[in-house]
Amino acid sequence: xxxxxxxxxxxxxxxxxxxxxxxxxxxxxxxxxxxxxxxxxxxxxxxxxxxxxxxxxxxxxxxxxxxxxxxxxxxxxxxxxxxxxxxxxxxxxxxxxxxxxxxxxxxxxxxxxxxxxxxxxxxxxxxxxxxxxxxxxxxxxxxxxxxxxxxxxxxxxxxxxxxxxxxxxxxxxxxxxxxxxxxxxxxxxxxxxxxxxxxxxxxxxxxxxxxxxxxxxxxxxxxxxxxxxxxxxxxxxxxxxxxxxxxxxxxxxxxxxxxxxxxxxxxxxxxx
Amino acid sequence: xxxxxxxxxxxxxxxxxxxxxxxxxxxxxxxxxxxxxxxxxxxxxxxxxxxxxxxxxxxxxxxxxxxxxxxxxxxxxxxxxxxxxxxxxxxxxxxxxxxxxxxxxxxxxxxxxxxxxxxxxxxxxxxxxxxxxxxxxxxxxxxxxxxxxxxxxxxxxxxxxxxxxxxxxxxxxxxxxxxxxxxxxxxxxxxxxx
Amino acid sequence: xxxxxxxxxxxxxxxxxxxxxxxxxxxxxxxxxxxxxxxxxxxxxxxxxxxxxxxxxxxxxxxxxxxxxxxxxxxxxxxxxxxxxxxxxxxxxxxxxxxxxxxxxxxxxxxxxxxxxxxxxxxxxxxxxxxxxxxxxxxxxxxxxxxxxxxxxxxxxxxxxxxxxxxxxxxxxxxxxxxxxxxxxxxxxxxxxxxxxxxxxxxxxxxxxxxxxxxxxxxxxxxxxxxxxxxxxxxxxxxxxxxxxxxxxxxxxxxxxxxxxxxxxxxxxxxxxxxxxxxxxxxxxxxxxxxxxxxxxxxxxxxxxxxxxxxxxxxxxxxxxxxxxxxxxxxxxxxxxxxxxxxxxxxxxxxxxxxxxxxxxxxxxxxxxxxxxxxxxxxxxxxxxxxxxxxxxxxxxxxxxxxxxxxxxxxxxxxxxxxxxxxxxxxxxxxxxxxxxxxxxxxxxxxxxxxxxxxxxxxxxxxxxxxxxxxxxxxxxxxxxxxxxxxxxxxxxxxxxxxxxxxxxxxxxxxxxxxxx
Numbered sequence: 010x011x012x013x014x015x016x017x018x019x020x021x022x023x024x025x026x027x028x029x030x031x032x033x034x035x036x037x038x039x040x041x042x043x044x045x046x047x048x049x050x051x052x053x054x055x056x057x058x059x060x061x062x063x064x065x066x067x068x069x070x071x072x073x074x075x076x077x078x079x080x081x082x083x084x085x086x087x088x089x090x091x092x093x094x095x096x097x098x099x100x101x102x103x104x105x106x107x108x109x110x111x112x113x114x115x116x117x118x119x120x121x122x123x124x125x126x127x128x129x130x131x132x133x134x135x136x137x138x139x140x141x142x143x144x145x146x147x148x149x150x151x152x153x154x155x156x157x158x159x160x161x162x163x164x165x166x167x168x169x170x171x172x173x174x175x176x177x178x179x180x181x182x183x184x185x186x187x188x189x190x191x192x193x194x195x196x197x198x199x200x201x202x203x204x205x206x207x208x209x210x211x212x213x214x215x216x217x218x219x220x221x222x223x224x225x226x227x228x229x230x231x232x233x234x235x236x237x238x239x240x241x242x243x244x245x246x247x248x249x250x251x252x253x254x255x256x257x258x259x260x261x262x263x264x265x266x267x268x269x270x271x272x273x274x275x276x277x278x279x280x281x
Numbered sequence: 282x283x284x285x286x287x288x289x290x291x292x293x294x295x296x297x298x299x300x301x302x303x304x305x306x307x308x309x310x311x312x313x314x315x316x317x318x319x320x321x322x323x324x325x326x327x328x329x330x331x332x333x334x335x336x337x338x339x340x341x342x343x344x345x346x347x348x349x350x351x352x353x354x355x356x357x358x359x360x361x362x363x364x365x366x367x368x369x370x371x372x373x374x375x376x377x378x379x380x381x382x383x384x385x386x387x388x389x390x391x392x393x394x395x396x397x398x399x400x401x402x403x404x405x406x407x408x409x410x411x412x413x414x415x416x417x418x419x420x421x422x423x424x425x426x427x428x429x430x431x432x433x434x435x436x437x438x439x440x441x442x443x444x445x446x447x448x449x450x451x452x453x454x455x456x457x458x459x460x461x462x463x464x465x466x467x468x469x470x471x472x473x474x475x
Numbered sequence: 476x477x478x479x480x481x482x483x484x485x486x487x488x489x490x491x492x493x494x495x496x497x498x499x500x501x502x503x504x505x506x507x508x509x510x511x512x513x514x515x516x517x518x519x520x521x522x523x524x525x526x527x528x529x530x531x532x533x534x535x536x537x538x539x540x541x542x543x544x545x546x547x548x549x550x551x552x553x554x555x556x557x558x559x560x561x562x563x564x565x566x567x568x569x570x571x572x573x574x575x576x577x578x579x580x581x582x583x584x585x586x587x588x589x590x591x592x593x594x595x596x597x598x599x600x601x602x603x604x605x606x607x608x609x610x611x612x613x614x615x616x617x618x619x620x621x622x623x624x625x626x627x628x629x630x631x632x633x634x635x636x637x638x639x640x641x642x643x644x645x646x647x648x649x650x651x652x653x654x655x656x657x658x659x660x661x662x663x664x665x666x667x668x669x670x671x672x673x674x675x676x677x678x679x680x681x682x683x684x685x686x687x688x689x690x691x692x693x694x695x696x697x698x699x700x701x702x703x704x705x706x707x708x709x710x711x712x713x714x715x716x717x718x719x720x721x722x723x724x725x726x727x728x729x730x731x732x733x734x735x736x737x738x739x740x741x742x743x744x745x746x747x748x749x750x751x752x753x754x755x756x757x758x759x760x761x762x763x764x765x766x767x768x769x770x771x772x773x774x775x776x777x778x779x780x781x782x783x784x785x786x787x788x789x790x791x792x793x794x795x796x797x798x799x800x801x802x803x804x805x806x807x808x809x810x811x812x813x814x815x816x817x818x819x820x821x822x823x824x825x826x827x828x829x830x831x832x833x834x835x836x837x838x839x840x841x842x843x844x845x846x847x848x849x850x851x852x853x854x855x856x857x858x859x860x861x862x863x864x865x866x867x868x869x870x871x872x873x874x875x876x877x878x879x880x881x882x883x884x885x886x887x888x889x890x891x892x893x894x895x896x897x898x899x900x901x902x903x904x905x906x907x908x909x910x911x912x913x914x915x916x917x918x919x920x921x922x923x924x925x926x927x928x929x930x931x932x933x934x935x936x937x938x939x940x941x942x943x944x945x946x947x948x949x950x951x952x953x954x955x956x957x958x959x960x961x962x963x964x965x966x967x968x969x970x971x972x973x974x975x976x977x978x979x980x981x982x983x984x985x986x987x988x989x990x991x992x
Contacts (some may be wrong), residue, residue, distance in 0.1 A: 040565075049755030051567055054557045077859040077883040085865045087879035117884040119421055126372050126418055127769045175772040183873075203872020209944075210874040213881075230869070328626065348654035374766050383664035384765040385550025387632070390661065407768055412785060413640035414633055415768035417855055423933040424883040428771035429637075430786040431851040431890070431900045433928050441928030443851075444790050467660040468636075470643035472650045 011262055060136055070133075076120055084229040088117075089221060092145045095152070095234075096225045101161040102138055109134050116215055153234030157224045157253045161216070164254075166261025174255055175262055178239035178247055181204070181233075189250025202232065211267040219260050224249070352468040353379050362461040365396035370418050370436060372407075378466045391438070392452055392463065393418055393425075395436065402461070405438050406450035406469040413468075416449065425449060477647045508694055512725030513732045516701040520594070521732070522739035523587035527687065529740045530580035533747070535679065544569075545625065547671035549664035552627035556759045571751035577622055579747055581777055584615055592811075592832060595820030599710045602812035604692040609809045614678055616777075619655050619936040621674035623775050627667060633765035633772035635662050635670075639783075644794045651892045662765070670855075698732070702730065702820035710817055771855065774946075779846030786851045821853040850899035857897045864894030871948060878945025881938050885930060893949065901927060906951025916943045 037088035064275035071083070080086025082261040084093075091097065110131065122128045129137075175183075183205045204210065205219075226234030231237060251259070316393035355378035365371065373394050380388030393405040405425070407415045414429035424441060425434040439448045450469035455462050496502035497870075544563060546555040555898045559566035567774055588608065591597055595606035602862075620638075624631045635657070658665030696718060726732060761770055768847055774782050788796055822829050863879045871879065882888060882904075890900035911919060923929030934942070 045564075047568075047752045049567070049571055049752050049757075051560050051755050053561060054759070072860060073856060074859045076862045077857075077888070078862075078880050081862045085862075085868055087863045087868055087876045087883065117421075117880050119884070119912075124371055124422075203874065205873050207874050209937045209940040210872075210877060213874075213941055214876045228636075290662060323879075338657065345655050347657070347659045348651045350654075350660075353660035372768070377661060377663065379660065381549050381664055383548045383668075385548070385552075385664065386731070386762065387549045387663045387666075387768050388767070389764065391766045391768065407765075408640070411640070413636035414772055415636075415770065417768055419858075419886050419889075420856055421858070422887075422930065424928055426853045426855065426886070426889060428852055428855050429782075430783075431853055435928065435932070442926045444786065444788075444793070446793070468639060468653075468657070468662065469652065470640060470650060472643055 040089070060140075061133055062136040062139040062143065063143050063170060064140065067137060067144055070129075070137055070140070078117070080229075087216075089225075090229050091141060093225055094146050095154045095230075096159075096221070097142060097146050099154065099225070102135075104135055104159075105141075106131075113215075116218070122169065151236075153226050153228060153236050154224045155235045155250050157235050157251075157256055159221065159224070160218055161257055161260070162253065166254075166257035166259070168258070168261050168265045171258035171260070171265075172240075172263025174251070174259055174280065177241065178237070178251070179259070181242055181244065183238040196210050202230075205263060206266045208267060211263060216260050216264050219263050220256060223256050223259055306327075320353065330339060332367070336349040352465050354420065355379075355466050357463045357465050358454070359394065359461050359463060361457045361459055362400055362402075363459065365394055365402070365461070367396050370395040370416065370460050375463070375465065392465065393449075394461075394463075402454050403438060404463050406452065408469060409445060410440070410447045410449060410471065411443070411445040415472075441444045481623065488877060508690075509729040509733075510727045511697075513698040513728045514700040514721055515724050515726055517555075517698050517732050518701075519735055519739070520590055520701065521698065522736050523583050523590060525736040526740050526743050527580055527583040527587055528745065530576045530583060530747070533744070534573065534577040537576065538675070538679070540569055541573055543648055547625075547667055549667045552667060553759055553762055554559045554760055556626065556628075560756060564786060567756050568751060570756035571754070572747065573622075574757040575747055575750045575754070577619055578775075579743065579750075580775065581615060581619055583743075584612060588612060589832065589836075592828065593822050594699070594702045594814075595708075595822075595825060595828070597812040598708045598818070598820060599713055599816045600813075601692070601696040602816065603700065604689060604696055605812050606690060606809050607685055607689040609805065611682065611689060612808075613805060614682045614685060618674060618682065619679045619777055620777070621670045621678060623778075624667070624670040625674055625704075626758045626760075627763050628759035629761040629763050629767065629770045630758070630772050630774075632662060632765065634774060635666055635768060637772070641797055642983065673841055686753065687753060693805075698728075699820075702822070704819070704821040704824060706821075707819045708817045717927075769855065771852065774846075776843070776847075780842035781844040781846075782849070783846035786849070805853055823886065845882065848899075852898070853886075854898040855889060857888040858883050858886045861896045863889055863898075867893060867949065871945065874941050875945045875948055878941035878943070881934075881942045882945060885938075885942070887942075890927075904946060908947045908950040911946075913943055913947055916946050 061062070061067050063069045072081070075091070077088050078087070078088035078090075079091050082092060084090035089096075108118060110120055110122035110128075112118045119125070120128070122131060122134050182202045184201065185204060185206050222232070224235045226232050228234065235256060237248055237250045239247040241247040306354055320351075357375045357378060359373050359375060370393055372391055374391050377384070377388050377390055391407050393407065395405070396405040398401060407457075409416050409427040409429065409432050411427065411430055411432045414427050416425040416427045416432070416434065418425050423436040423440075427433070427443065427445070430444050432445040433441040434445070434449050437442050437448075438451060452469075453464040455464075492502050541559075544555065544559045544566065546552055556570070557569055563569075591608070592604065623634060638659055639653050639662065642653045645652055654660060656666075656669070657663070659667045681771070700717070700720070718973075757775070761767065773779075785793075785797070789806035819825060835905060863883065868876065868879065882893075887904075890898040890902045892899060893905050895903075917939060919925075919927065920934065920942055921931040923931075930939075
């Protein structure tokens with residue numbers, strides 16, 4: 010039962026409306042604040058960009074543009090691993106910058122800056138190189154490359170000497186004939202990595218690629234760098250490392266095998 | 282029936298249709314009987330028709346105006362012809378020749394310029410010939426790929442695979458005093474001549 | 476025992492209502508609408524129409540508020556959306572409500588329509604109620620499509636491009652029509668303005684008018700009973716029988732039947748608020764710039780089936796089906812009550828209708844799923860972002876590793892997956908060596924075919940060789956070779972490379988490669 014007694018309503022009206030207004034304002038603020046804490050509240054747009062010089066920002070960029078060839082965590086990809094402190098230190102930042110921005114002509118390294126579609130700015134590439142150093146520069150402290158420089162010196166290699174070094178230190182794993190690699194589960198020292206003197210292979214890779222592989226190795230796949238140890242022709246361990254001249258000779262020897270086609274040098278048929 | 286409007290009558294033609302159908306109604310008497318009432322009805326019909334016709338001119342004009350605006354294509358300069366490297370296909374931005382102040386980013390547009398030889402070009406629209414999604418150029422495989430329904434084109438714009446009914450749309454181009462120009466402005470479509 | 480105060484208040488209300496009814500006649504109409512008798516069997520099946528209407532009202536209210544914040548200018552629309560999301564207190568919630576309510580309205584409408592179809596309610600004398608409903612369905616889908624354009628982002632921009640490409644296919648008038656729709660020769664500010672007018676004035680106005688008509692027709696024809704086997708609709712006697720039954724056993728719409736509507740609508744409304752609060756607004760996605768082409772435009776969930784249809788139609792009849800299919804479909808839907816105006820209403824006595832419904836629902840569900848996964852679309856960034864599986868890198872020769880690089884570099888993985896990752900347009904390559912011999916691999920790469928582009932012009936012999944070498948190692952792991960010779964080495968590969976191995980290996984490579992040799 011409700012009774013209306015209007016005479017009582019008049020007196021406290023002003024104070025009641027005041028407190029009512031206060032309550033409304035307070036609840037509005039509360040609801041507004043609570044609303045912003047709901048899970049549906051969208052993140053700021055555009056989301057703040059994490060600098061690629063940091064590990065987190067670097068990894069996002071690496072995952073989007075590099076993982077395909079260089080491996081998800083910088084190794085075990087089909088291409089040269091970048092998770093290699095010695096390599097990262099050996100390649101000057103300026104060279105690395107132009108490789109990433111413009112790619113390597115007549116190789117399969119595309120450019121990711123400049124005029125490339127979806128290309129990133131020079132600033133981002135410089136940061137990216139910093140990120141690569143912060144993330145991986147301390148990943149391996151060993152001395153696989155024996156301090157041999159990344160770029161070759163002007164001296165031309167000795168093909169005959171390269172051939173004998175190859176026979177002594179490389180041929181056990183890299184026989185001249187292309188062989189089916191051993192099945193999974195085989196012991197690593199049984200590994201036969203397959204031919205590197207195959208002319209098809211050699212026409213796909215540059216001398217610089219060969220040099221980088223010989224000097225820095227592919228430790229992720231079990232291939233030693235210049236420091237060795239290697240496997241001899243008899244299957245035993247050969248400990249003596251390679252020096253800069255040895256590397257140049259080996260590259261010269263391999264390069265000499267590149268165009269062993271009866272028809273002479275390959276005519277490029279439209280390849281980039 | 283005394284006077285009928287001499288001008289064009291409205292679509293429903295109430296003057297002739299109504300009386301025969303609902304013969305007994307009061308308002309219809311006005312039409313049936315001649316004299317002042319019949320004249321007023323006829324005059325009203327006429328005036329409304331003329332007024333409506335006049336009002337329709339700007340209304341329909343603005344509604345279909347964009348389609349009647351004439352050829353929107355203009356020659357658009359894309360820089361020096363020598364800026365393009367032979368053998369390369371690049372994405373080039375240009376501004377629509379008919380942009381309005383409220384267009385924002387949409388006053389921009391892009392095309393692919395393929396430089397085949399010295400002053401020999403092909404200029405492609407970015408829109409897929411299937412349903413207009415933006416195709417992306419992959420210099421590595423020398424293919425254009427469409428992200429929507431998987432249309433693929435070769436570097437010369439010819440259809441390679443997927444649902445597109447034809448190759449990429451091409452813009453006309455010319456080189457005037459070393460300046461490279463394309464004839465653009467209209468969104469290319471299946472019914473274009475190019 | 477009512478106090479004089481209460482009696483006084485009721486008296487005032489009664490007098491006011493009487494006055495309003497005297498001047499407008501609206502109270503009697505409202506009263507009739509609220510208290511008219513409805514069949515007792517109208518239970519939970521009948522709540523979906525009310526729910527659709529409720530979501531439409533939510534759309535009107537939130538929509539009007541959104542127009543006070545949204546700027547329909549191509550240059551500023553995106554910024555205004557971001558501003559609503561970030562700066563307007565609870566603005567994001569408003570956008571979320573509008574977006575989720577749009578989906579909910581469409582879904583409720585489709586369920587409502589399904590129920591009407593299943594129960595044969597469209598038959599005599601409710602034919603025009605159904606026709607008005609079909610018109611409402613088209614209007615609502617139009618609102619949903621134009622609403623996606625209002626979210627002026629890359630999807631909206633390229634969605635318009637797709638719409639323009641479809642309109643352009645209309646014979647003769649296509650180009651003209653496209654300019655009218657876009658408001659110019661290309662997508663621009665005028666296009667947004669046109670679609671804004673459609674979304675905010677034309678279509679809602681049409682919808683309000685049609686809803687009014689729909690409701691008047693519902694009142695006129697009466698709410699249908701649940702279909703009963705052995706009680707077919709006979710146009711000569713149906714009206715009288717229905718009225719007699721309702722008079723005898725019917726209940727007033729309010730509150731008896733409305734109770735279920737209220738419960739369902741209330742729960743749906745709370746569910747809507749929950750969805751909006753939890754999942755937030757839709758988009759806006761990337762900025763709508765025509766110069767940013769690294770986008771993969773996708774329609775909203777409701778139109779994913781259409782996206783799938785457009786991918787799967789055979790190219791030679793595509794234009795015909797796109798242009799003729801929807802009008803014919805809508806016309807058939809609208810003509811339904813005239814095709815079968817009488818007879819049994821019970822689903823158990825209408826097997827063909829039930830089968831048709833099942834087929835349509837299954838087809839839409841499958842197409843929506845396909846549209847969501849879109850296996851026909853290349854994964855545009857796969858070549859740089861998805862690594863070669865480590866097990867395919869291990870124990871591979873240097874040449875095979877170069878082939879693995881080539882597989883990435885030539886964007887093969889945009890369409891082919893290995894290790895479960897990559898595009899799905901082409902077949903997965905994990906066991907390609909069990910399906911194709913070396914020669915077949917080389918030929919497929921060089922000449923393409925079967926919806927694959929030919930790579931003969933972009934790969935030289937060494938690249939092709941490396942690619943085939945890598946692919947021939949992909950034997951699916953434990954699968955034995957199905958094709959004799961597939962797993963064997965290429966003839967000549969284990970000989971000295973001074974013998975050109977391709978002399979025997981590639982008898983059918985395309986002429987360009989041969990010429991280049």
